[in-house]
Amino acid sequence: MRAVVLDLDGLPELADIPEPAGAGLLVRVQACGLCGSDVEKLGRAAAGTVLGHEVAGELENGARVTVMHRVPCGTCEPCLAGHQSTCSEFRELRIAPGGFAEQLRASHCVPLPDSVGDHDGIWVEPLACVLRAAELVPPGRVLVVGAGAIGRLWIQVLILRGHEVLAADPRADRMAGARGVGAEVDEGPVAAAVLTAPAGIGAAVQRLEPGGTLVVFAAPEEEVPVSLDAVYRKELVVRGSRSATPAYFRDAVELLPQLVLPPVTTLPLERFLEGVELYRRGDALKVVFTP
Numbered sequence: 001m002r003a004v005v006l007d008l009d010g011l012p013e014l015a016d017i018p019e020p021a022g023a024g025l026l027v028r029v030q031a032c033g034l035c036g037s038d039v040e041k042l043g044r045a046a047a048g049t050v051l052g053h054e055v056a057g058e059l060e061n062g063a064r065v066t067v068m069h070r071v072p073c074g075t076c077e078p079c080l081a082g083h084q085s086t087c088s089e090f091r092e093l094r095i096a097p098g099g100f101a102e103q104l105r106a107s108h109c110v111p112l113p114d115s116v117g118d119h120d121g122i123w124v125e126p127l128a129c130v131l132r133a134a135e136l137v138p139p140g141r142v143l144v145v146g147a148g149a150i151g152r153l154w155i156q157v158l159i160l161r162g163h164e165v166l167a168a169d170p171r172a173d174r175m176a177g178a179r180g181v182g183a184e185v186d187e188g189p190v191a192a193a194v195l196t197a198p199a200g201i202g203a204a205v206q207r208l209e210p211g212g213t214l215v216v217f218a219a220p221e222e223e224v225p226v227s228l229d230a231v232y233r234k235e236l237v238v239r240g241s242r243s244a245t246p247a248y249f250r251d252a253v254e255l256l257p258q259l260v261l262p263p264v265t266t267l268p269l270e271r272f273l274e275g276v277e278l279y280r281r282g283d284a285l286k287v288v289f290t291p
């Protein structure tokens, strides 16, 4: 089957690889979203890696599903403390190979109802991550930093949870998109800030009220300077949140049909590098590959 495989330099190339054998349900991939964490791994992950975990697919019996690529044990100390993504079992991949392939095998599939549109299953995993992290946001006004695809999901989730939501993004077109899904624009103080674009951390920390919460939701591409002085003087709470757990996948499937989904750029696997470039340049809000 065809798949995008990383070569010895960690760079993606289209290759022919054996169909996945072994345990797990066979999933025919219909679409797979490109995640920032996939792009981060280019040039770094081991040769032979097939990336991609935001999958919309179909089982052999025709059932539509998405997959969970990582699953915590649920019973260890980190899991019970709410830090499931640091569980040692969470490191194990539950899909083989990855989503940028014609097929994969998955140990944990989540059924998709008809209310979830054609390729929209690719949004379940990112939305599940947002729903898990949203629990860390205290009541009040929230600033969503970065109005890309993930920022737009955040804005809608926070509004549904009863927050007043502001958005910040240096790009005018992205701010227009944020307003389109209900965000307000204002420079005032906020009780919490969600960083979907870590480069905006400086302004976010400044705008946080004393005792405010900063939720770090994306890995910084490079070290970003943080005013520890502000963290100290305003007694800020800084929380990281990465990835999702099974319960949030189910919540995400239920919530998805109610959301305005960000526009996607759909490309065939053959055009993988082009898709990565569109994402890197910010010319595509969300890139989705179809095998």
Ligand SMILES: [Zn+2]
Residues within 6 Å of the ligand: 035, 036, 037, 053, 054, 125, 126
């Ligand atoms: Zn992801």
Ligand SMILES: [Zn+2]
Residues within 6 Å of the ligand: 072, 073, 074, 075, 076, 077, 078, 079, 084, 087, 088, 089
């Ligand atoms: Zn655990």
